[in-house]
Amino acid sequence: MTPAIKQLERQKISFELHQYQHDANASSFGDEAVEKLSLNAEQVFKTLVVCTDTNHLAVAIVPVKLKLNLKALAKVLHAKKVKMADAKRVETSTGYVLGGVSPLGQKKCLLTVIDASAEKWSHIYVSGGKRGLEIQLSAKELCKLCQATFADISI
Numbered sequence: 061m062t063p064a065i066k067q068l069e070r071q072k073i074s075f076e077l078h079q080y081q082h083d084a085n086a087s088s089f090g091d092e093a094v095e096k097l098s099l100n101a102e103q104v105f106k107t108l109v110v111c112t113d114t115n116h117l118a119v120a121i122v123p124v125k126l127k128l129n130l131k132a133l134a135k136v137l138h139a140k141k142v143k144m145a146d147a148k149r150v151e152t153s154t155g156y157v158l159g160g161v162s163p164l165g166q167k168k169c170l171l172t173v174i175d176a177s178a179e180k181w182s183h184i185y186v187s188g189g190k191r192g193l194e195i196q197l198s199a200k201e202l203c204k205l206c207q208a209t210f211a212d213i214s215i
Contacts, residue, residue: 062162062190062193063155063165063166063167063189064162064164064187064188064189064195065165065189065195066165067165068195068205071205073197074197074198074201075196075197075201076197077188077193077195078185079194080092080097080194081096081192082191082192089159089160089187090105090106090124090125091124091125093185094124097185097194099185099194101123101124101125102123102177103123103181103183104123104184104194105121105124105175105184105185106121106122106124106187107119107161107162107186107187108121108122108128108144108161109145109153109154109170110128110130110133110142110143110144110145111142111145111146112134112137112139112142113134113142114139116171117145117149117150117153118133118142118170118171118173119163119170119172119173120133120172120175121172121173121175121178121202122214123177126175126177126214126215127214128213128214129213129214129215132211132212132213136173136213137171152167153168154166154167154168154170155167156187156189156190157190159187159191160188160189160193162188162189163186163202164186164202165189169207172207172208172209173208173211174202174203174210174211175210175211175213176212176213179200179210181199182198183196183197183198183199184196184198184199184202186202
C-alpha cells in the first residue's frame with residue numbers, strides 16, 4: 061500500500077485503484093496507463109514537480125497528452141521562472157520514483173496547482189504512487205487533499 065492510498069483511506073475519500081503491468085521500456089508512463097487501462101487521455105493526469113527561481117518546489121498536475129506551460133505556472137506561483145526539478149530532488153521531496161510520483165501522500169507538502177481542465181470531469185486518474193498504479197477520484201477531492209488550486213497551466 062502506497063502513502064497515496066493510505067492518505068485516501070485515512071481521509072475516508074472515495075477512490076478506485078486501477079493496476080496494470082508496467083513495461084520498463086515504456087517511454088511515457090502516462091501514455092502507457094491510458095493504453096493499458098483503455099482510459100480517456102483527457103482524464104489521465106501526470107504529476108510534475110518544478111523548481112521556482114527562488115529554489116522552492118511545487119507540483120503541477122496536467123493531462124498526460126498536454127504539456128506544462130511553465131510561464132503560466134510561474135505566474136500562478138508568483139515566480140519569475142520555473143523549471144522542471146532535478147530527478148533526485150523530486151524523489152527526495154516526494155518519496156516517490158519518477159513515473160510513479162503521486163500528488164498524494166508526498167513526504168513534504170508542496171504548493172500544488174491542478175490544470176483547470178480537471179474540473180470538467182466527474183473523476184480523473186492520477187498516479188497511485190508506483191509505476192503501474194492509477195487512482196481514480198474526484199478532482200475536487202484531490203484539490204482539497206492537496207490544498208491545491210485550479211488554473212490553466214497546460215498547452
